[in-house]
Amino acid sequence: MMDDPHLGFIVAAYLAAICILIGLVYWIVTDFRLQKKALEELEAAGARRRSDGDLR
Amino acid sequence: MNLTFANPSRFLAFARLAIPWVGALGAVLAGIGFYGAFALAPADYQQGETVRIIYIHVPAAWLSTACYGMMALSSIGTLVWRHPLADVSAKAMAPIGAAFTFLCLITGSLWGRPMWGAWWVWDARLTSVLVLFLMYCGILALWNAYEDPARAGRAAAVMTLVGAINLPIVKFSVDWWNTLHQPASVFRMGGSTIDASMLWPLLTVALGLTLVMVCLHMAAMRNEILRRRVRTLGLMAASRETQGFSA
Numbered sequence: 001m002m003d004d005p006h007l008g009f010i011v012a013a014y015l016a017a018i019c020i021l022i023g024l025v026y027w028i029v030t031d032f033r034l035q036k037k038a039l040e041e042l043e044a045a046g047a048r049r050r051s052d053g054d055l056r
Numbered sequence: 057m058n059l060t061f062a063n064p065s066r067f068l069a070f071a072r073l074a075i076p077w078v079g080a081l082g083a084v085l086a087g088i089g090f091y092g093a094f095a096l097a098p099a100d101y102q103q104g105e106t107v108r109i110i111y112i113h114v115p116a117a118w119l120s121t122a123c124y125g126m127m128a129l130s131s132i133g134t135l136v137w138r139h140p141l142a143d144v145s146a147k148a149m150a151p152i153g154a155a156f157t158f159l160c161l162i163t164g165s166l167w168g169r170p171m172w173g174a175w176w177v178w179d180a181r182l183t184s185v186l187v188l189f190l191m192y193c194g195i196l197a198l199w200n201a202y203e204d205p206a207r208a209g210r211a212a213a214v215m216t217l218v219g220a221i222n223l224p225i226v227k228f229s230v231d232w233w234n235t236l237h238q239p240a241s242v243f244r245m246g247g248s249t250i251d252a253s254m255l256w257p258l259l260t261v262a263l264g265l266t267l268v269m270v271c272l273h274m275a276a277m278r279n280e281i282l283r284r285r286v287r288t289l290g291l292m293a294a295s296r297e298t299q300g301f302s303a
Contacts, residue, residue, distance in 0.1 A: 001094075004105040006170040013109045013166040017116070020159045021268070024152065028275045035282035039289070047289040 062140055064281045071274045078274070082267025089261030097254045106170050107254070113163035114242070115262040119269050120160050120188060121226055123153030126273070127195070128220040131213035141277070143209030144284075146216060147199055148276035152269060154192035160185060172236060180229035181237035188226060191219040205284060 001007065093111035100107035127149045133142030164182065165175045176182065195212050202208035225232075230239045241249045248255055 001099070001105045001108070006104065006106045009106060009166045009170050010108050013112060013163040016162045016166070017112045017159055020155050020162075024155050024272060027151070028272060028279060031279045032275065032282070035279055035286055038286045039282055042286060042289040042293065045293065047293045 064140060064144070067141060068278055068281060071278045075271055075274050075278075078267050079271035082264045082269075082271055084264070085267060086261050086264030089257045089259075089264055092257030092260060097257050100254075103171060106167060109163055109167040111258055111261050113160060113167055114258060115265045116156050116160040116163060117185070118262055119265060120153060120157035120185065121223055122266070123149050123156060123269065124188060124191070124216075124220065124223060127153060127216050128223070131216040134209050134213040135217075141281075143205070143213065144277050144280045145273070146209065146212060147205075148280050149273055150192055150195050150199065150212075152272050152276060154189065154196060156269070157185065157189040157192055161189060177236050179235040179237055180233040181226070181235050184222060184226045184229050187222055188219075191215075191222060195219070205287070 001010075004010070090111065093108060097107075097111075099105050103110075127146045130142045130146035130149065133139040134146060161182075164185075168177070169175050195215055198212045198215055199208050202211065227240075229235060230237055242255070242258070250258065
């Protein structure tokens with residue numbers, strides 16, 4: 001496969017896949033941390049929902 | 057099960073347990089599939105080594121329509137049953153579906169250049185997948201256009217269901233029109249036309265990436281539930297402050 005004339009296209013396709021999937025995972029993990037932090041700050045300030053359990 | 061996890065708190069508890077297991081299983085299966093695709097499957101007699109791109113392109117294409125199908129089902133849940141997690145599910149799925157559709161378009165283009173001699177052709181399959189990607193972008197924009205998630209959910213649900221008409225067009229475009237894109241070769245009447253040595257890695261990668269997609273969907277749903285809790289608590293805190301000023 002290494003001497004294939006179209007190797008560049010194959011590598012580019014898998015690099016694109018890795019970038020897109022890692023980007024998606026990074027965005028979701030970062031968003032989770034942001035929301036969790038914001039919720040903890042609000043709860044520390046005394047804000048609480050009636051239905052709050054400790055299910056997070 | 058549907059009613060049990062209709063409660064967002066129960067869903068969060070379930071997601072906390074399921075996300076790592078589903079994600080890990082998906083990653084392992086995709087890894088096995090890619091190993092089969094690169095180390096065990098032969099080169100194609102016409103495409104040569106370029107066939108390796110198909111092992112990521114085809115699962116991405118399947119997932120692009122599967123994600124939209126899931127969004128359409130969730131939209132029915134929003135409009136008909138007002139299921140508490142339905143619009144959360146639809147909103148969480150939109151960027152994931154858009155990412156897989158974009159990946160499908162990119163990898164298809166990278167396969168098309170050496171095989172067809174063109175990065176892009178305006179044939180029915182490619183154009184309908186581009187329309188699918190634009191639908192995802194429109195739905196994402198609509199979600200961000202409204203402050204109130206309930207109103208945004210209803211508007212996005214209507215748009216999603218209107219856009220669902222594109223799904224059979226994507227699937228059957230290669231049968232209804234004379235396209236440069238080849239016809240279905242896996243899920244077709246009369247069975248797959250792909251040799252078993254190439255089919256099993258393809259299906260294993262597809263199953264693995266489907267589990268990864270489910271894992272990402274659950275994680276994005278969890279984020280959306282937390283975002284709505286933050287919004288509710290923020291509004292409650294603002295309301296208390298307003299009452300404090302007026303008292």
